[in-house]
Amino acid sequence: MISIFQTLMSPPRLLPGGGAGTPRSAERAPGRVPAAPASGARERYFRLFELTTGADRETQQAAARSHLESLLSRASVSDCDLPDDPNSLPEWMSVNVASTGARYAGYLSRRHEGGPREYFASRSAALCVLRAIAPTKLVDGAWLYGTLAHAGDPLFGHLVRTYLEELGEGAPDKNHVGLYRKLLQTHQIEDWEVQPDSHFEQGAVQLALGACADEFMPEVIGFNLGYEQLPLHLLITAYELNELGIDPYYFTLHVTVDNAASGHARRAIQAAQEATSTASDPAEFWRRVRRGYALNDIGLGTTAAIEGFDLHNELLRVLGSKSAEGKFAHSDRCRIEGRTVNDWLASPDGVGGFVQALERKGWLVSGSDPADSRFWNLLHGERAQMFGVFSAYERQVVYDWIRGDTNKDGAAAPSVDNPAGDPRSVRPFHLQLRTRPGAAADLAEGLQRGLAANSEVEFDQQLASLDSPEARLAALLDQLHPSRHWTQTGLHATRLFVSAAM
Ligand SMILES: [Fe+2]
Ligand SMILES: [Fe+2]
Numbered sequence: 001m002i003s004i005f006q007t008l009m010s011p012p013r014l015l016p017g018g019g020a021g022t023p024r025s026a027e028r029a030p031g032r033v034p035a036a037p038a039s040g041a042r043e044r045y046f047r048l049f050e051l052t053t054g055a056d057r058e059t060q061q062a063a064a065r066s067h068l069e070s071l072l073s074r075a076s077v078s079d080c081d082l083p084d085d086p087n088s089l090p091e092w093m094s095v096n097v098a099s100t101g102a103r104y105a106g107y108l109s110r111r112h113e114g115g116p117r118e119y120f121a122s123r124s125a126a127l128c129v130l131r132a133i134a135p136t137k138l139v140d141g142a143w144l145y146g147t148l149a150h151a152g153d154p155l156f157g158h159l160v161r162t163y164l165e166e167l168g169e170g171a172p173d174k175n176h177v178g179l180y181r182k183l184l185q186t187h188q189i190e191d192w193e194v195q196p197d198s199h200f201e202q203g204a205v206q207l208a209l210g211a212c213a214d215e216f217m218p219e220v221i222g223f224n225l226g227y228e229q230l231p232l233h234l235l236i237t238a239y240e241l242n243e244l245g246i247d248p249y250y251f252t253l254h255v256t257v258d259n260a261a262s263g264h265a266r267r268a269i270q271a272a273q274e275a276t277s278t279a280s281d282p283a284e285f286w287r288r289v290r291r292g293y294a295l296n297d298i299g300l301g302t303t304a305a306i307e308g309f310d311l312h313n314e315l316l317r318v319l320g321s322k323s324a325e326g327k328f329a330h331s332d333r334c335r336i337e338g339r340t341v342n343d344w345l346a347s348p349d350g351v352g353g354f355v356q357a358l359e360r361k362g363w364l365v366s367g368s369d370p371a372d373s374r375f376w377n378l379l380h381g382e383r384a385q386m387f388g389v390f391s392a393y394e395r396q397v398v399y400d401w402i403r404g405d406t407n408k409d410g411a412a413a414p415s416v417d418n419p420a421g422d423p424r425s426v427r428p429f430h431l432q433l434r435t436r437p438g439a440a441a442d443l444a445e446g447l448q449r450g451l452a453a454n455s456e457v458e459f460d461q462q463l464a465s466l467d468s469p470e471a472r473l474a475a476l477l478d479q480l481h482p483s484r485h486w487t488q489t490g491l492h493a494t495r496l497f498v499s500a501a502m
Contacts, residue, residue, distance in 0.1 A: 041299070045135060045200040046193075048207035051481045064208035068216060071205065075294040082225070082290050086276045089225075089269040096229055097260045104235045111239075119233075120240045122407040124400040125309045127187050127246070127393050129237075132305035134184060134192035135203040137250070140176040141166025142206040142482040143223050146213020149477065151501040155278065158271040159224065160501065162264050165257060167485045170495030178486040179250045186247070188391035191321070201299025207482060209295070218285050221272050222292025228264040230255065233302045244410040315401045318394045320351040336361055367404030370413075376402055382416050455489040463496075 044067065052060050083092045107118065120126035144163035150156040168174025184190060192199075209220050238251035258264040272289055279285035300308075323345040336344060336357045344354035358364040363374045370376040378386045379395055390398065392415060399413035412418065459479070466472045479485065479493030 041197040041200040041204050042135075042195075045204040045207065048204060048211055049139070049483050051478060051483050061211050064211045065215060068205070068208050068212060068219070071295060071298065072219065072291050075291045080290050080294060082222075082293055086273050086286055086289075089273060093229065093260055093265060093269060100230055100232050100235070103232050107232075107236055107239075116408065117240050117243065117410075119236050119306050120244060120410075122311065122400045123244050123246070123410045123412060124311060124314065124393075124397045124407070125306075126241055126244050127189060127396060128309050128314055129302070129305045130183060130187070130246075131189045131192050131393070132195065132199055132300065132308070133302055134180070134189065135195065135200045136206070136299070137180040138177055138192075139203045139206050139482045140180065142203070143209035143220055143227070144213075145210030145480070145482055146220065147217075148480060148497075149214075149473075151497070155274060158267040158274075159221070162224070162228070162267050162271075163480075164494065164498055164501075165264070167480065167494045168491075169498045170491045170493075172491055174253075175486050175491060175494075176250065176253070177482070178491075179253070181486065183247060183250055187393050189393045190391070194321075198300045202301070203299075205295050205298050209292075210482060216292065218275070218279075218288035219292025219295065221268075221275055222289035223295050224292075225268045225272050225289065226293045226296035228258050228268040230258055230260065230265060231302075233306070237302065245412065311397070311401055311407075314397050316351050316355065318390070318397050319355065322389065323351060336363070364402065366401060367406075368402060370399050370402045373402050380414065387416075455487075456492040459489050459492060 044063070047060060048064060050060075081092075083089060110118075120129065141163050144159050144166070147156050147159040147163060151160045166176050168176065168178070172178055184192065206223075209216060209223055213220050234251055234254055238248040238255065241248040241251065256263065260266055276282050276285050276289065335341070336354070337360070339357075341354075344350050344357065355364065358375060359366070365373065370380070376398065378384055379390050379398060381387065392413070395415065396413045400407035403411075459475075463472050463475055466475060476493050476497050479490045480497060481490075484490040485494055
């Protein structure tokens with residue numbers, strides 16, 4: 001293997017600075033950031049997600065910096081549950097862990113006594129939440145990206161290690177973003193990018209912290225402190241996904257990786273304590289850690305996504321999303337209550353009226369068996385007129401809506417590949433090629449292996465052609481960027497980085 005860090009210079013230490021400082025007595029109570037009106041978050045997210053270089057990178061960083069400054073200036077107006085003294089962080093964490101444990105025990109006892117699922121009433125509800133939080137989950141760990149440039153400096157050790165573990169240290173089946181991408185692919189939730197701004201606020205903050213870590217290191221440390229603690233929703237989400245036959249591994253992995261005894265939660269505390277104690281002005285440093293902690297509350301969180309789910313609204317959204325193409329796809333003979341389907345679908349706002357008309361005409365009947373539904377039979381089956389128009393997730397929404405209260409059993413909608421609707425036999429979308437059994441999987445695996453081998457060799461050659469350790473480090477860091485680390489080359493580069501840096 002190429003030796004990357006032969007003469008790697010340790011960059012200047014940035015942690016202990018902490019600015020001019022404010023006397024503790026003059027500190028305002030830092031804490032939660034009030035909800036901001038969503039605007040431009042989606043655009044900001046994708047601009048930061050692109051790996052830019054040179055002047056473009058500086059422009060992106062300047063924009064990220066001013067956005068963070070604006071959020072942080074509002075972060076000190078309400079209260080914060082972090083202790084005043086970083087030495088009290090272990091007790092603070094123990095209290096939180098005990099409280100989460102007690103609430104989870106309460107949840108389990110309600111379930112064992114026959115209580116219903118409390119997060120996901122139906123399978124659609126669970127899948128819709130996975131879609132809603134995708135923009136955040138697909139940049140998991142991004143807030144720590146900027147710490148990589150300080151690998152080798154013991155003061156950054158916990159943060160660098162945490163980032164590399166988010167990347168699964170280069171193992172494809174442990175890379176958190178890769179796992180989430182697979183989850184979305186399996187359930188054909190691939191239109192997460194079109195969601196409203198509020199869904200991108202949190203991910204954009206994480207990308208911004210990663211892009212500007214050197215200027216906002218105390219805030220990065222504070223954000224990390226909040227994000228890596230074990231929340232109740234992680235435990236309940238994993239439990240209920242498992243019950244619904246939806247792979248909970250992404251969530252169960254976080255229960256173990258983020259654990260308080262030795263995992264990311266503990267590392268986050270150690271990083272905060274070590275950095276604060278060595279800062280030139282510990283009080284000011286800690287004030288900024290608390291401001292960064294408050295950034296965890298920006299945007300749509302998992303609990304809000306769960307509470308915001310409404311099956312009827314999701315049905316309207318799914319049908320509305322088809323209206324752009326659908327309005328040109330139907331012949332004039334398709335009429336509901338005298339109006340052509342094209343006319344009903346002429347504007348997305350017309351979808352609500354269209355659904356009511358379908359209900360009045362008996363095409364869509366809530367609380368009925370989908371097998372008897374004219375609308376469902378248009379979507380389901382290889383010879384169905386709208387076969388292939390709706391993704392597996394979208395068909396699930398229609399299926400659950402038609403079934404009404406019986407959807408509480410969490411059954412998967414039947415499909416051509418899964419006629420019985422058995423949730424455990426849902427196959428990943430990308431393997432649904434119609435060739436001899438096993439051929440598609442063999443082909444996909446063979447292609448993957450070939451591509452991986454090529455890209456790894458190419459990357460090794462690129463590294464070998466660079467004549468300075470700084471250039472080699474820069475090439476590696478590009479591959480470990482949030483937009484790339486989950487690719488074949490990114491995983492390979494991560495393994496190189498891990499073997500050189502740890
Ligand atoms: Fe993670
Ligand atoms: Fe983590």
